[in-house]
Amino acid sequence: LSNFGPCVLSIISPMSTERSLSLTPGVCMAAHESNYNTAATHYNSYDGSTDFGIFQINSRYWCQYGNEYSSNICQISCTALLSNDISVDVECVKIIARDSNGMSCAVPCTTGSQSESVSCI
Structure with a gap:
């Protein structure tokens, strides 16, 4: 699959038109969470959920993965x-932004700290 860079992501992403979500945190989140890799997955052993895609969207709350419990x-x-x-990822991130008070949950992107990792989506 693809590895998007920040410039390509900013061109193809309609997130910047969303009132509650600016493009910069979305690009930062894609860089920090998946290194712009659309095929990225990460299993979270602490709760059994998995993060998916370029924005590492979590299966516990935001998407359905097999028979796993999910909202x-x-x-x-x-x-x-x-x-x-x-486009599916972007639409889901818009929902997450509206549900989670914007991108405030993306701590590394809002504080500038690349050493702190918070998986809240």
């Missing part, structure tokens, strides 16, 4: 987040 707030399959077409 599935974005109403999507988690595997749809692994595609080169990141």
Whole structure:
């Protein structure tokens, strides 16, 4: 699959038109969470959930992964987040931003700290 860079992501992403979500935190989150890799996954052993795609969207709350329990707030399959077409990812991140008071949960992006990792999506 693809590794997008910040310039490509900023061109193809409609996030900057969303009132509650500016583009900069979205690009920062993609860099920090997945290194712009659309196929990235990360298993969270502490709760059994998995993070998916370029924004590492979590299966516990935002998407459905197999028979795993999920709130599935974005109403999507988690595997749809692994595609080169990141429009599904962007739409889900917009929902997350509205539900989570913008991108305040992306601590490394809002504080400038690359050493602190918080997985809240």
